[in-house]
Amino acid sequence: MRRIALYLAALFVLGGVSLAGEKVRVSSFSTVLTEIAEQVGGAHVEVTGHVKPGTDPHEFRPTPDDLSKVANAQLILLSAKNMENYLPKLRESAGAKGMMLQVGDQFPSLKLPAEGENGGKEIEDPHWWHSIDNVKRATLIVRDALIQIDPADRKDFDASAARYVERLDALQKWVKSEIAKLPRNQRKLVTSHDAFQYFAHDYGFTIYPIEGVTAQDQPSSKKVSDLIHVIKEQHVKAIFPETMENPKVLTEITRETGAAVGGELVADGLGAGDASTYEGMMKHNVSTIVNALK
Amino acid sequence: MAIPLWRLTHERTEAAPVEAAVSETGGKAIHLQLSFTQMPREFKVLYSGKAVWTETAPRQDEARDLKIPFPPEGIDLQFEIGWTGDALAAAKIQVTIPDGRVIERSIWSKGTAEEVVTFQ
Numbered sequence: 424m425r426r427i428a429l430y431l432a433a434l435f436v437l438g439g440v441s442l443a444g445e446k447v448r449v450s451s452f453s454t455v456l457t458e459i460a461e462q463v464g465g466a467h468v469e470v471t472g473h474v475k476p477g478t479d480p481h482e483f484r485p486t487p488d489d490l491s492k493v494a495n496a497q498l499i500l501l502s503a504k505n506m507e508n509y510l511p512k513l514r515e516s517a518g519a520k521g522m523m524l525q526v527g528d529q530f531p532s533l534k535l536p537a538e539g540e541n542g543g544k545e546i547e548d549p550h551w552w553h554s555i556d557n558v559k560r561a562t563l564i565v566r567d568a569l570i571q572i573d574p575a576d577r578k579d580f581d582a583s584a585a586r587y588v589e590r591l592d593a594l595q596k597w598v599k600s601e602i603a604k605l606p607r608n609q610r611k612l613v614t615s616h617d618a619f620q621y622f623a624h625d626y627g628f629t630i631y632p633i634e635g636v637t638a639q640d641q642p643s644s645k646k647v648s649d650l651i652h653v654i655k656e657q658h659v660k661a662i663f664p665e666t667m668e669n670p671k672v673l674t675e676i677t678r679e680t681g682a683a684v685g686g687e688l689v690a691d692g693l694g695a696g697d698a699s700t701y702e703g704m705m706k707h708n709v710s711t712i713v714n715a716l717k
Numbered sequence: 718m719a720i721p722l723w724r725l726t727h728e729r730t731e732a733a734p735v736e737a738a739v740s741e742t743g744g745k746a747i748h749l750q751l752s753f754t755q756m757p758r759e760f761k762v763l764y765s766g767k768a769v770w771t772e773t774a775p776r777q778d779e780a781r782d783l784k785i786p787f788p789p790e791g792i793d794l795q796f797e798i799g800w801t802g803d804a805l806a807a808a809k810i811q812v813t814i815p816d817g818r819v820i821e822r823s824i825w826s827k828g829t830a831e832e833v834v835t836f837q
């Protein structure tokens with residue numbers, strides 16, 4: 424009997440299964456997933472958000488402190504779709520025993536034409552959270568992982584996930600109604616980096632990015648000149664910088680085309696102030712776009 | 718006797734005029750037809766955030782020409798339909814676009830429906 428009890432205890436510890444009353448330790452490398460884990464897990468989880476709101480996830484590199492927290496986590500949440508290029512290091516250095524969940528890889532990707540050294544090939548757009556449907560999917564994926572680790576609290580995880588999805592449904596309704604204020608032929612989005620393909624897909628926008636997938640991909644002079652031509656030809660009213668990079672090229676384009684600067688969009692996860700929650704970030708982006716383009 | 722009793726006992730509001738801001742289609746109009754499984758108290762159709770058609774105590778089938786531009790990207794129309802009670806009700810929506818093509822959609826709801834519908 425004692426041997427069985429020892430075996431079960433070992434299984435729980437090594438397999439990442441939580442003991443009764445103990446909080447599930449979650450390490451998250453996405454600001455959106457941090458919010459989902461907190462909302463779904465509630466009092467049953469202790470979430471460490473390694474990537475903070477307002478940090479560029481393309482540029483984030485884990486510190487030794489991050490790695491030690493990951494080594495101790497039961498659930499590690501990753502945005503995936505090649506966002507975390509430090510993943511092998513994370514696996515190797517942390518020796519993580521917890522469940523490593525690459526959330527974004529569990530739903531379909533939109534492809535982008537790559538630039539720079541990947542020129543000519545298509546790459547996955549990693550910014551999946553700009554589709555509310557994807558965030559709903561992510562919520563259910565996180566819920567299922569928490570249930571697997573802590574089956575005793577299944578009822579609470581189910582109820583919290585349902586409440587969060589309900590809020591996402593209401594948000595989606597609001598977004599649709601706001602976007603409907605823009606005629607479909609005016610839904611042309613010139614942004615600094617290519618982060619809004621999922622949003623464009625859901626709401627009928629065409630994206631003209633100035634830079635590539637990351638804010639550090641600098642545009643060639645030919646690209647800038649082509650873009651100026653498109654903005655004039657398509658009568659694009661406004662262009663949108665983002666909160667995380669230098670808007671110098673944008674300023675040049677606005678001067679050449681007469682298009683206004685439409686306000687800053689939050690592209691790479693949750694931002695600051697009102698945009699520090701998922702709902703706030705989506706409402707900020709949608710209001711900024713609609714007000715500038717209508 | 719040909720006029721239903723319902724029509725005689727319900728006040729009817731004439732449709733609101735289509736806003737000038739959306740009548741830029743060069744004289745061409747889309748034809749919008751609505752059919753309800755249950756008569757709503759009222760409905761409103763919005764285009765680009767502006768009301769283009771409002772009816773109080775509508776008939777079971779309503780139709781109207783609306784001067785709304787129909788670009789190759791299509792249009793979004795927003796419908797606000799107020800049904801009485803909580804029974805499941807539906808509206809069939811048909812849009813005939815300037816080239817003669819008919820696009821059909823439907824809205825299902827219990828109580829009030831507020832939905833954006835894309836026609837393309």
